[in-house]
Amino acid sequence: MHSVFSDTVTALRDVPGLRLGVNRWWRNGILHVHTVGPLALAKMVHHRGPVVVSAHLTADSFSGSIIGAEHYYRLSAGYLRAFYNRADLVLAVSSDVESQLVKNGVTRPVVVVPNRVPRNLFWAGPRSKSEARSQLGLTGDEKIVLCVAQLQPRKRPDVFIECAKSCPDVTFVWLGDSLFGPFSAERKSLRQEMSRAPRNVRFTGAVHRQEVAQWCRAADLFLFPSEQETFGLAALEAAAAGLPLILRDLSVYDDLFGRRGTGWIPARSASEFVQGVQHILSSAPLRRSLSQSSVEASEKFDLQTLAASLMNIYADFRAAAMPSV
Missing domain, CATH: 3.40.50.2000 (Glycogen Phosphorylase B;)
Incomplete structure (x- = not known):
């Protein structure tokens, strides 16, 4: 997940005119979150602009990773459902993740945006x-x-x-x-x-x-x-x-x-x-x-295509979120 985050930052830094803040607290603009921990949740609550979350994890990701995860499956699934539902837009890294999010009760709009590699x-x-x-x-x-x-x-x-x-x-x-x-x-x-x-x-x-x-x-x-x-x-x-x-x-x-x-x-x-x-x-x-x-x-998954893909998603998302006159 850290590699994907770093690649995303690298790709967006080359976009002309884009004001990019990395791991900063701010209240306006688009907040794009890659992790699901308490700090990320606090930033989402603090933020006043649109929130985009990249969904790298599902409840199944914890099974076989952390001691006793199978005993807390419902709890982790509930937390992830609530976390993703705080976003205005969720970017699933695969169609499998998209299906699992919907199955787990995520009701926010979900778009599949695959990871890229350098x-x-x-x-x-x-x-x-x-x-x-x-x-x-x-x-x-x-x-x-x-x-x-x-x-x-x-x-x-x-x-x-x-x-x-x-x-x-x-x-x-x-x-x-x-x-x-x-x-x-x-x-x-x-x-x-x-x-x-x-x-x-x-x-x-x-x-x-x-x-x-x-x-x-x-x-x-x-x-x-x-x-x-x-x-x-x-x-x-x-x-x-x-x-x-x-x-x-x-x-x-x-x-x-x-x-x-x-x-x-x-x-x-x-x-x-x-x-x-x-x-x-x-x-x-x-x-x-x-x-x-x-x-x-x-x-098909070259990193050079990531920035353009994200910028199009950001633009469409902001246009859809603007109230009609």
């Missing part, structure tokens, strides 16, 4: 793979399967480890750590499972986005076994680097990557993920085809 940061040119591998201390012939995700049960690091056990000649690299520290769900058991992982698995912990981009350029394919996503930003970033994608068979990816089985490989179980890894790594033509599909899919 493709120039992730794009893998002809020489960038070898350069990235050299900078990361990797060998040129090493086969690398990458995942970028928080360490949470719903992200299924156990499936990632199972794939590594079945592919001992392949290096599996997981970038990311527990977001909520000691309050993260099943943190202790996940750490124990990681400690028992085979030697061909690397858990790097949290890294800066520039290093994430390096790993995307260095890897051979992207494996994402997460069971719940509101958008799939990490997969889109990997696609921008031209990585073939093996993703959990979720409908949220349809809007991003098109038909399943052609532009990306869907999987439902650990065995299907293993089969996908082995199939892709053993077939250079398939890797090239999937890589090209990834690049073409990511082109």
